[in-house]
Amino acid sequence: LLSRCATDVHSDSASQGRFLEDSGVCTPGRIQIFGSGSISGVNIRKFSTQPGRRQRVRASLGIKEDSIVFMFLGRMQRDKGLLILADAFAQILEKKGDAILLLVGPDEEQLTSFIKDRFVGKCHWIGLTPAPEDYLDAADVLCLPSFREGFGTVIIEAAAMGIPAVASRIYGLTDAVIDGETGLLCSPGNAVDLANAMEKLMDPSERERLGKNARTRAHQDFPAEKVTAYWREYYRLRLEPLV
Numbered sequence: 001l002l003s004r005c006a007t008d009v010h011s012d013s014a015s016q017g018r019f020l021e022d023s024g025v026c027t028p029g030r031i032q033i034f035g036s037g038s039i040s041g042v043n044i045r046k047f048s049t050q051p052g053r054r055q056r057v058r059a060s061l062g063i064k065e066d067s068i069v070f071m072f073l074g075r076m077q078r079d080k081g082l083l084i085l086a087d088a089f090a091q092i093l094e095k096k097g098d099a100i101l102l103l104v105g106p107d108e109e110q111l112t113s114f115i116k117d118r119f120v121g122k123c124h125w126i127g128l129t130p131a132p133e134d135y136l137d138a139a140d141v142l143c144l145p146s147f148r149e150g151f152g153t154v155i156i157e158a159a160a161m162g163i164p165a166v167a168s169r170i171y172g173l174t175d176a177v178i179d180g181e182t183g184l185l186c187s188p189g190n191a192v193d194l195a196n197a198m199e200k201l202m203d204p205s206e207r208e209r210l211g212k213n214a215r216t217r218a219h220q221d222f223p224a225e226k227v228t229a230y231w232r233e234y235y236r237l238r239l240e241p242l243v
Contacts, residue, residue, distance in 0.1 A: 003030070008238075012151040013037040013175035034230035037175040038151050041227035042218055047133050047160040057138035061124050063100050068202050071102040071139035071163075073132055073154045076111050081145030081168065086115050087191035088145070092198055093122065099202070100124065104135045136161050141201045144173065145186070145194050152176035155183070156222045159214035164207055166197045182214035 003009055003026045010032050011017035017031040058065060070089065076082055082103075089101045101119060103112065104126040112125045126135060132154075136142070142158040142165040149172035155165045156176060165183035167173040177183040184200060186193040201207050 008032060010034075010039070012039040013172050015171040015174045016150050019171040032234075034227060034234075036221040038153060038156065038222055038227055040153070041222045041224035042153070042156045042160050044160055044219060044223050047136070047157045049137055049161055053134060053137045057134050061102075061138075063102075063124070063138070064098070067098050067100050068096070068141070069100045069102050069139045070141050070143050070198060071104065071135065071158075072143050073104045073136065073158070074144070076103065076105050076107045077109050078111070079147050081147060081188070081194075082111050082115065084145045084189055084191050084194060085143055086118060088143075088194035088198060089119065089123075091191065091195035092202075093119070095199065096202060102126070102135060102139060104129060104132060132157070133161070136163060139163060140207060141166060141198065142183075143194075143198065144168070145188065146170065146173065147188055149173050149176075156218045159183075159211075159218035160222075162211040162215040164201060164210035164214050166194065166201060178213075178217070181210070182217055183210055 009026055009030050011020065014033050014037060017033055020026045020031060021028050055065065063069060072082065072085060074080055092099050101123045103123065106128045116123050116125060136158050142155065142163050144152055144155060144165060144167040146168050147170065149170060152167065152173045155167060158165055159182060165177050167177050167183060167185055168188040169185040170188050174185065177185055179185040184197040186197045
């Protein structure tokens with residue numbers, strides 16, 4: 001109904017646009033996407049590393065400097081793949097004991113206690129925070145094993161700080177992550193596949209390679225100013241005839 005009534009239809013990723021067309025929500029050719037995707041981009045100044053912050057945040061949480069920190073940032077829901085992430089992290093701990101799971105975001109489905117009780121001493125939950133960049137600076141890998149996403153803004157926020165992502169191979173996230181170049185994609189709902197990808201990124205050289213590529217892409221394609229410029233031009237073209 002919204003699609004039929006709207007003058008223009010926008011999507012925040014090309015893959016989500018294709019999903020909407022294939023699902024019959026929009027007729028082909030109607031959906032507009034700005035640049036490489038995203039509706040707001042990333043604040044490059046906010047999401048940047050700061051000297052000493054990684055050590056300070058880790059110290060406040062009791063995390064050793066040489067521990068590998070896997071981080072989830074967002075609303076804690078089953079649709080975000082939190083239970084799949086917990087299963088994958090359990091597999092990681094069986095092979096590599098010195099790993100930490102950092103959960104940042106509001107617990108909307110009471111998942112925190114279950115996950116923390118399962119990984120006593122290996123899992124930290126922060127809850128809602130006005131400064132997610134602090135915890136990203138302390139992390140090594142972002143994990144987003146969602147079952148549905150429009151784009152996955154958190155991935156480019158992490159990317160802007162040089163942090164690679166492991167994410168589900170679903171519409172939206174396939175635009176936020178270039179598989180094997182800025183992060184790794186895995187089958188949605190597959191804890192073994194997710195654990196294998198996480199284990200690959202325990203290799204410092206692989207993390208550095210993907211993180212460097214991710215940062216370059218975030219700074220080139222997704223700065224907020226660039227995405228805002230698309231919106232300004234869009235409104236200019238639509239409103240000029242009315243003036």
